[in-house]
Every structure is written in structure tokens, then in C-alpha cells.
Amino acid sequence: MTSNLLNTAGRIDLAKTSPEFFEAMMTLSSAANRGVEPEIGELIKIRASQLNHCAFCLDMHLKDARRIGVDEQKLDLLAAWREVQELYTERERAALDLAEAITDLGDGHVPDAVYQRAAAVFTEAELAQVIAMAVTINSWNRINVSVRTQPPAR
Incomplete structure (x- = not known):
């Protein structure tokens, strides 16, 4: 396939090939990023990206996390x-647990205990945003892994 719509890996550049879809994803990201501390949001994005092996998203969100301190x-x-729980707040641990459960649906569902742990430390609105963040970063991970989006060279 020869096209000006390919990325550096020789796969489609989704932003160019399907701009309407890409714009919808950007809108989804903007909506998902509201209502929870930015630090928790970045931890969710980084952890899901680790599990999904998305180098592009890992690079981006590690930089973003460092930028916000x-x-x-x-x-x-x-x-x-999980091995150093004292390093992470209860809200961070609950968000990470929920994000991991949403990322890996090997059990076919998010366990009740994981959901309840998050529901105990987040308001309903915050819990909705944690779920939205996890769903959104998983979508971005799957897009970028599918088309092999590469992190920018330093």
C-alpha cells in the first residue's frame, strides 16, 4: 500500500485517514479528563498503557506526569x-485497581470488590470519570498499537 496517509511504520495514520473518528476520540479524551485529580488521571493512563504495551502513550503520559509534578x-x-502500597494514596490505589480491571477483562467483568473499593473513595461523578479515563486510554492504546504509532525521537 502506497499512500500519503501512512505513518512511519507503514500503517495508516488514523488522524489523516479518518479525521472524523480522530476528532471524536479527541473530544472523548477531553470529556474523560475532567473531574479527577490530574495525577490520578496520568497514573491511570500510564498503567493501562503499560499493560497494553503502548509505547507511544507511555512516552506521552510519562512526560505529562513529570510536567505536572x-x-x-x-x-x-x-x-x-501493589507491592509498595504505602507510596500511593487510597484513591490512587483504588483508581489503579479499577483501571487494571477495565484494561484486562479476562474474567469477563470488573469484579464487584474492585468496583466497590473505588466507589468507597470517589464520588459518583469522580467514579464516572475514572471509568471514562480508563476506557478512553484503552481505546487510544488499541489505536496506537494497531497502527504502531511511534514515540517521537528525542
Whole structure:
């Protein structure tokens, strides 16, 4: 396939090939990013991106997290957050647990205990936003992994 609509990996550039879809995803992202602390949002995005092996999103959200001042140790140990729970707040742990459950639906559902843990520390509006963030970053991960979007060179 030869086209000016390809990215550097030789796959379609979704923003150019389907601008309406890309714009809808940007609108979804904007809506999902409201209502919860930015630090929690970045931790959700980074953790889901780790699980989904999305290098592009990992690169972007690690930079974003550093820019807003997320503690470096939290970023360094995020893949093993359950092992160092004292490093993360209860809200962060509940959000990460829920985001992981939404990302990996191997059980076919989000376990009640995981949902209830999040519902205990977030308002209904915040809980809706945590779910929205997890769903949205999973969508972006799947898009970028599908078309092999590469992080920018430094």
C-alpha cells in the first residue's frame, strides 16, 4: 500500500485517514479528563498503557506526569504498585485497581470488590470519570498499537 496517509511504520495514520473518528476520540479524551485529580488521571493512563504495551502513550503520559509534578518514585514503581502500597494514596490505589480491571477483562467483568473499593473513595461523578479515563486510554492504546504509532525521537 502506497499512500500519503501512512505513518512511519507503514500503517495508516488514523488522524489523516479518518479525521472524523480522530476528532471524536479527541473530544472523548477531553470529556474523560475532567473531574479527577490530574495525577490520578496520568497514573491511570500510564498503567493501562503499560499493560497494553503502548509505547507511544507511555512516552506521552510519562512526560505529562513529570510536567505536572508526579513523584518520580511513583512513576518508577507503577508497574509494581501493589507491592509498595504505602507510596500511593487510597484513591490512587483504588483508581489503579479499577483501571487494571477495565484494561484486562479476562474474567469477563470488573469484579464487584474492585468496583466497590473505588466507589468507597470517589464520588459518583469522580467514579464516572475514572471509568471514562480508563476506557478512553484503552481505546487510544488499541489505536496506537494497531497502527504502531511511534514515540517521537528525542
